[in-house]
Amino acid sequence: MTQSKALNIESVLPAPDSSARQQSERLITRITESMHQQAGVIGFDQYMKMALYEPGLGYYSAGSRKFGSEGDFVTAPELSPLFSQCLAQQCKQILNELDSASILELGAGTGVMAGDLLLALEKQDCLPEKYYILEVSADLKQRQQEYLGKTLPHLNQKIIWLDALPENKMTGVILANEVLDALPVKRFKKTATGFKELKVGLKEATFNWVENDAEVSLRKTLQQLENNLSLRLPENFTSEINVDLGQWLSALNGVLEQGVMLFIDYGYSAAEYYHPEKSDGSLLCHYRHRVHADPFVYPGLQDITCSVNFTAVAESADSLSMHVSGYTNQTYFLFACGLENLVADMNTLDSKTQTKIAQQVRTLTMPEEMGERFKVMALTNNYDSVLQGFSLMDQRIRL
Ligand SMILES: C[S@@+](CC[C@H](N)C(=O)[O-])C[C@H]1O[C@@H](n2cnc3c(N)ncnc32)[C@H](O)[C@@H]1O
Numbered sequence: 070m071t072q073s074k075a076l077n078i079e080s081v082l083p084a085p086d087s088s089a090r091q092q093s094e095r096l097i098t099r100i101t102e103s104m105h106q107q108a109g110v111i112g113f114d115q116y117m118k119m120a121l122y123e124p125g126l127g128y129y130s131a132g133s134r135k136f137g138s139e140g141d142f143v144t145a146p147e148l149s150p151l152f153s154q155c156l157a158q159q160c161k162q163i164l165n166e167l168d169s170a171s172i173l174e175l176g177a178g179t180g181v182m183a184g185d186l187l188l189a190l191e192k193q194d195c196l197p198e199k200y201y202i203l204e205v206s207a208d209l210k211q212r213q214q215e216y217l218g219k220t221l222p223h224l225n226q227k228i229i230w231l232d233a234l235p236e237n238k239m240t241g242v243i244l245a246n247e248v249l250d251a252l253p254v255k256r257f258k259k260t261a262t263g264f265k266e267l268k269v270g271l272k273e274a275t276f277n278w279v280e281n282d283a284e285v286s287l288r289k290t291l292q293q294l295e296n297n298l299s300l301r302l303p304e305n306f307t308s309e310i311n312v313d314l315g316q317w318l319s320a321l322n323g324v325l326e327q328g329v330m331l332f333i334d335y336g337y338s339a340a341e342y343y344h345p346e347k348s349d350g351s352l353l354c355h356y357r358h359r360v361h362a363d364p365f366v367y368p369g370l371q372d373i374t375c376s377v378n379f380t381a382v383a384e385s386a387d388s389l390s391m392h393v394s395g396y397t398n399q400t401y402f403l404f405a406c407g408l409e410n411l412v413a414d415m416n417t418l419d420s421k422t423q424t425k426i427a428q429q430v431r432t433l434t435m436p437e438e439m440g441e442r443f444k445v446m447a448l449t450n451n452y453d454s455v456l457q458g459f460s461l462m463d464q465r466i467r468l
Pocket of ligand 1: 175176252
């Protein structure tokens with residue numbers, strides 16, 4: 070997502086219309102019912118899961134616009150086709166080196182990345198066997214089907230939507246742009262009496278944070294984290310952790326017999342993520358291009374995200390015997406995949422279009438925009454080639 074202005078939550082957010090309000094109220098009722106079944110509190114991971122994915126009501130499951138200038142945020146493939154065209158260069162290398170290779174995209178949003186990627190690969194006579202899309206949101210799946218049906222009717226037989234990971238193993242590429250940041254996380258706080266889990270309760274008809282002693286498994290995970298980082302987190306340090314990451318990755322690992330997983334997302338190494346100065350975590354909410362940190366505002370109408378701890382992704386991959394084959398930022402990745410050549414090809418376009426493209430390139434690559442905040446990580450199974458996207462700069466040493 071492009072970085073919108075940080076917002077003082079006190080200032081007024083645009084008011085939702087009455088049908089959006091009703092959807093949010095139905096979701097609040099559903100979440101409250103779950104709380105009643107669990108002694109009045111639920112983990113933040115469960116809250117986030119319901120707020121984003123509760124069938125028909127969650128942010129991603131219901132019909133709000135979400136993407137683009139009239140939605141809540143803009144992602145890189147929505148911003149410019151150059152992003153997907155660069156990614157296509159990386160996919161081309163992998164598809165050319167493997168037999169009968171396919172692509173599996175997780176969380177395809179509006180489907181625009183799939184469309185631009187397939188067109189770029191078609192131009193270079195390098196289409197995958199199949200292009201699978203695993204989308205957890207029924208609403209987005211429908212939007213993807215409409216969009217790709219209209220824009221690429223001749224390639225539609227290649228695209229297969231899945232409701233769960235494929236049962237048969239595949240060879241090729243697994244892609245996920247801004248999916249890891251949408252996976253539910255737990256929130257915790259370090260106190261003088263040890264680690265607490267910040268759960269979600271209800272007070273005077275509003276959701277609020279409830280501090281509980283962390284259960285043994287979470288406590289052990291956090292103590293292990295401190296040991297790995299060789300530091301003791303300061304009192305009141307609050308942050309997030311995805312305790313299901315290993316399981317999620319293990320399921321993907323079970324599918325990819327040979328090939329590469331490419332994860333693109335905003336995030337950092339564990340040392341940066343849990344730096345004592347970053348003492349309020351990295352939970353962020355996006356609502357109509359306003360960014361704030363209160364996940365209890367308009368449940369179901371705003372996106373809730375959390376930066377990715379890429380060291381944790383690498384460690385999970387390691388424990389699954391996958392190879393971490395590259396880690397870099399978006400700028401280096403895009404330039405290594407030929408962004409400069411793609412832009413040069415556009416020299417013949419009119420000046421207005423060129424200005425627009427120059428602005429897109431700036432947003433994709435400037436450090437204060439998406440260039441440094443966004444990282445690309447490659448995990449490989451039975452694939453040894455040096456990946457093009459990491460040939461300019463590989464920052465695995467930072468993990
Ligand atoms: C921020 S959007 C990014 C969409 C798109 N990749 C883009 O860059 O525009 C997150 C996407 O991930 C999907 N998603 C979330 N959890 C998922 C999961 N476990 N598996 C597959 N997709 C998931 C959401 O439904 C949504 O399509």
